[in-house]
Amino acid sequence: MDKKIKIVTVKLGLDIHWRGIVVLSRMLRDAGMEVVYLGNQFPEQIVEAAIQEGADVIGLSTLGGNHMSLGPKVVELLREKGIDDIMVIMGGVIPEEDVPALKEKGIAEVFGPETKVDSIVSFVESELEKENVK
């Protein structure tokens, strides 16, 4: 059987804009992924859910300006629990100049509001491929 990619998608914290993440979740399903949409959650619950679900990827969405404070915290919590095989990606309204800092803190990639779903899918697939080869 083909290895299925399981992704947990979530609105970060209190950010209310669900449109993007719900549409993305549906399109990731169309691309053959198994998507667990969490709604709004904070880092502790996100990490717990990703562990329980056995996720390969966590997709964080935010337009609420909390990307710097809450995004890296997800990676931090994963590391605290000794987990290094769950990739964290982010999307939403995130200023370009914050991207290097986010990546430095362990966010694998940051996608802007106009990203095609295809390119998110191929990024995730190729990154996970690399992981498997390792």
Place this chain on the structure above:
Amino acid sequence: MGQLFNKEAIEEIKKEKARWKEETLKDKSGDKEYFTDSGIPMDLLYTPADIEDMDYLKDNGFSGESPFTRGVYPNMYRGRLFTVRQIAGFGGPEDTNERFKFLLNNGATGTSVVLDLPTIRGYDSDDKEAEGHVGAAGVAIDSLDDMEALYDGIPIDEISTNIVTHLPSTTVVLMAMFAALAEKRDIPLEKLSGTNQNDFLMETAIGSSLEILPPKHCFRLQCDAIEYASQNLPRWNPVSYNGYNLREAGTTAIQEVACALANAIATTEELIRRGNNVDAFAKRLSFFWNLFNDFFEEIAKCRASRIVYKEIMEDRFNAEEKKSKLMRFHVQTGGITLTKVEPYNNIARSAIQGLAATLGGAQSLHIDSFDEAYSAPTEESALISIRTQQIIQAETNVVNTVDPLAGSYYVENLTNEMAKRIRNYIEEIEDKGGIVKVVESGWLHREISDFAYQMQQDIESGERKIVGLNHFPTEKSDTEVEVFRYPEEAEKRQKDKLEKLRNKRDSQEVEMKLNVLREKCHEDTNLMPYIKDAVKAYCTLGEIEEVFREEFGLWQFPLA
């Protein structure tokens, strides 16, 4: 009947049009099917035959008179230009107060404040849920203290105030704080003019969150605020039915208007049930539309919404006063139509949308800043938005004649078509039990999600063209745009202030006021007076909302 066109002339036009198609219109590229954004078929050329039944006095009439197709005020913009409103809100109340003063000094004619997420969602700045959000996408308001700082030095009895409260649960608290502030400054409540948003759809369908009150309770709070204002703040618009964010989330222009109207219908029914006369509150109901780029459709939407609203108020609820039947609305240009690529193009988009709002007869306008896809507006981008509105007002001359597109065969035809489809969609909602029920069942969420999903697919396939993105895609790398940074120390400042407040206030009184409110939650009574008592005792927003969460319980947002 005062039909404009005689039957014979119409028949002649129809015949001639057929001939023209055959003889002159040889280019078959005109045969491809075209649709408006809402899916209404578009003809290549419109004639009087497309509005053959038009009765001018009945369908159009004059501005300031029923059916208000041409506008709600007799002299429209000659009498009063649309209010130039620019939203401001970030950091603590002190930071936003400074921005208010900057905007007012540069020609803004009212204040409009946007709140941070913890405030909107009913948490104090020191609540765990607020972490990382304080002052980020709006200003943090925790208590009456903050309200005083926010409007410090601003003549709230002279200029109008807009508070983008979003949710009813936030509205009831902030409206109470605003009224309490006026009382502290010895300003009679009758002098307060302005608007707050107060739409239960925002709480239960448009925005998702961690903790959501059940729809019927959100709806109750929405009605409480409207009822209270109609009795105590006669110049205040206690609701702005929020089509805007429905549209941003994912609806057509038709659904946008229909959902907002369905909510207005439900509100009116509820307030009448409570014993209010329709004319006592209907004149203060206001609406909030989103204008995208389909220029004529958006204008037709504005006109059609006035027609349908008038029908509802007059035919269904027997409103008598003229003011109860005229729909006033605020417009904000479509945030979701703006692109991150080539951001300066957004100035052009917003200007076109702003022009449509003017031609549609909006009472006030907010033009989105071109850097919307980057961050909250900087001072520079906010100024460009104001300037765009001023250019429309002062340089284009469009404001000096009323509803100039009336009589256009296309615009009149489209206005009729929009009105018809809006009525049908309202009927569909009512067949399903009304606006509260379609939220409870998750039907509305699915409608929104399906539309947004389809739109994204159309953008990715290129069927829906967006310049710079999928149509003439940009070759430039990302433009350098100055990003607005909210003051990060705001969180600490708010927390410190809260700590001081909690120490200095009378904690027994706080407890007592909250307990009274708690009991009243279970009675068929308006909660506003009890909330006002609580804020005057310096109960915080978070404390009051916690009472709601405990007493009303939480509701699970349906997966869309």
Place this chain on the structure above:
Amino acid sequence: MDKLMETFEKNDPVALGRVLKEVESQSEKGYEILKRTNKEKGKAHVIGITGPPGAGKSTLTSKLCKQLVNKGFTIGIICVDPTSPFTGGALLGDRIRMQELAKLPNVFIKSLATRGSLGGMAHSTADIVQLMDSFGKDIIIIETVGVGQVEFDVLEISDSVVLIGVPGLGDAIQTVKAGIMEIADIYVVNQADRPGADESVKDLKLMIKESERKDWKPSVLKTIATEQEGISELIDELERHKTHLITTKAWEKKRKERNYNRFVGRLDEIVHESVEGQFKTNPKTQSIIEQVKEGTMNPFSAANKIAEYIIKS
């Protein structure tokens, strides 16, 4: 691996998550894990919850779980949602309907997609049940829409099956058609504040009366899950059913069957994989396959021939 199993023994939920991740993807490591954790405690009460979409399964599960946690139980929840036959993807939406459980201790939720594989779904669900049991979960709830064969097989893993319907005849007919009625031990009419609830209860009771089943007469309960009404009655009924299973020895029998089915299932898979592997690579079988395709050899003789050949080798 040793370290993982060590932390698993220590009841670290992170380890449970990792272990289940391997088992879910049916990896080699997953089977290694299963070999090493073969001491099913057999203690957990496995409850299947099923019913048509929109009946309120997730809400009911969520409220049920909340009360059980308050009573001191540790809970595992397995939510099974269908994989799209067109895209192979799935939107696993049950977890969000149980958002209120996110902050509770001792609740572990796992969402699974059916993936449409050869009965493999039911086996990996059974494996996950076993691991949750070994981990020490007192109650394991399997929630699924009871429509397809895959879901039906999944439900058969449970000790007690709860079938949820909502007032109105349509749903009842639908579920009868699906054959799910036969395996339910408890019927729940949810959203019982809606008109037609009493009629639904009456219809169900009549149907039970007419059924052939002798060992256990299912009861019919009314709930309003959103208001938490009827949940404690449901818990009592589940307890009663569990006692019934134990006293009639059905409890033990169920576990033996489950073990046997998992063994047969795995054996099937191994045989299938090795057969498939062989006739895809072996040149001799290739020519037989070609002849079948061309119609020069009949498929039945060909199948026998290849089976014989492979089993002998």
